[in-house]
Amino acid sequence: MTIKGSCVCGGVRFELFEPPALMGACHCSRCRKAGSAAYVYVRAEALHWLAGRALLTRYKPRPPFRFTRAFCKRCGTAFGDPETGRVVAIAASCLDDDPGVRATFHEYAPDEAPWAHGCEDAMFGPK
Incomplete structure (x- = not known):
């Protein structure tokens, strides 16, 4: 099983050569502000960069x-x-x-955004 991934511009592309062990959702403000709160966890050896690894930039937070x-x-x-x-x-x-x-777990659930569970009755539109 191969799972492909990429960025919006297509410059960074990768493959996972095995299925993730698990998925979880983090509700801390840092994850929300970073643009994603759901993560999959996979062995580092299963991740293969196809293109654009040099396009990755890193943010290292303070303790x-x-x-x-x-x-x-x-x-x-x-x-x-x-x-x-x-x-x-x-x-x-x-x-x-x-x-x-x-997702099988939630981290920082008490910090979940108040709007996170308000869409159950929202309309779904076409693409």
């Missing part, structure tokens, strides 16, 4: 925060923390294919 964030320099797409550790966190929003897993 007590510890997760480095990677973004495309051209379009700003958030990739999560794809280069730290043996298991890496990839923003689910940059996956082009269905990862085959769904």
